[in-house]
Amino acid sequence: MDKSLKPEKKRLFIYLLGISSAVTLLLLFFVWYVSLKGISSVSGIAGIIFSLIVAGFGLFLAFSTFIIVITMISGKQTKIARRMRGLVTRFLFPVVMRVAKILKVDRDKIIRSFIAVNNELVLESLIGKKVNNPLVLLPHCIQLEDCELKITKDILVCKKCGKCDIKGLANIAEKYKLNVSVATSGTIARRIVKETKPDIIIAVACERDLLSGIQDTYPLPVIGILNERPYGDCLNTKVNTNTIEKLIEKIYIGGNNG
Ligand code: SF4
CATH class of the missing domain: 1.20.140 (Butyryl-CoA Dehydrogenase, subunit A; domain 3)
Known part of the structure; x- marks a missing residue:
């Protein structure tokens, strides 16, 4: 977990x-x-x-x-x-x-x-409610720095070479037909939220960005997942894709029944 x-x-x-x-x-x-x-x-x-x-x-x-x-x-x-x-x-x-x-x-x-x-x-707060349109929002540093592709709103642009966690997240986006987007800044994140109109956001980021995301988007519910930073801040960060998938299954597929 x-x-x-x-x-x-x-x-x-x-x-x-x-x-x-x-x-x-x-x-x-x-x-x-x-x-x-x-x-x-x-x-x-x-x-x-x-x-x-x-x-x-x-x-x-x-x-x-x-x-x-x-x-x-x-x-x-x-x-x-x-x-x-x-x-x-x-x-x-x-x-x-x-x-x-x-x-x-x-x-x-x-x-x-x-x-x-x-x-x-x-x-x-989601118990007994149906989630219809979750959005998974990722920081740009989760993409391999040397990758030549520019991944932002459409994560399916990824060629799935497996050198970063975008591959696993693109698989989740495909499997569950989800909006999974990469935000390069707070402004872009706000624009993605405005365009996709999610009923819940699963946000991956560092402590500071998660905090501002949770506070800025209130009352829209945000579940925060901390990224891992084996190479330091903002560089080739990682996330546990199993955690994301389990959350999606809990709140979106199976329904959050407590
Ligand atoms: S998994 Fe996708 S985003 Fe990551 S390096 Fe490979 S092609 Fe680029």
């Missing part, structure tokens, strides 16, 4: 999420405590409204964190947890990153953990 799909990868993000929420709640309480007297002296009703807003936000944050943590620890899927992806991607992740920076936790480690959490939430 691909590293980004392994359950244990989620733990770091879950721990940091718990710490971040606790810190945010403490800050919230502090702000409420020091501001309430001043606001109430101007207007009693304003003080009550302020307290209600702070309490509502605090309860929402505590409840959301509790649901996400319980879901990730137990592995049990709940309807409410399926709706949490936006909250995690848009709001909680930046808070977690700030706390992680203070704690000096490696950025790539947190992103890998976040991707594992995101993947699980995406897979859960």
Whole structure:
């Protein structure tokens, strides 16, 4: 199984999420405590409204964190947890990153953990739904640097010499009649998404590009698969094609039934 799909990868993000929420709640309480007297002296009703807003936000944050943590620890899927992806991607992740920076936790480690959490939430959100048009989006560095072919939108241009993983991915594209495209930049990736109109993206990339892809394309679901970089960043990178094929079979062919 691909590293980004392994359950244990989620733990770091879950721990940091718990710490971040606790810190945010403490800050919230502090702000409420020091501001309430001043606001109430101007207007009693304003003080009550302020307290209600702070309490509502605090309860929402505590409840959301509790649901996400319980879901990730137990592995049990709940309807409410399926709706949490936006909250995690848009709001909680930046808070977690700030706390992680203070704690000096490696950025790539947190992103890998976040991707594992995101993947699980995406897979859960697909339960009982039919995927009609998945898109597999690849980074250009997965193609052999010396290959004379220019592979972008149509991966079937590949002559399947077997010197890079494009061959296996082209076989998957043929076998399942899928859109499998290579994006040379974020702009090209966005254009491919616009043209192919997928209902889910399986994206292969490094930590940084997967993170921006997941955040930029929200609410479109993205399952992130980390590439392998035996020759360093952005050069002749690799991917486990079995992982991609199994995912396709799970969400597209067999239906994601949990
Ligand atoms: S497998 Fe395809 S893309 Fe890769 S080097 Fe061979 S012809 Fe080029």
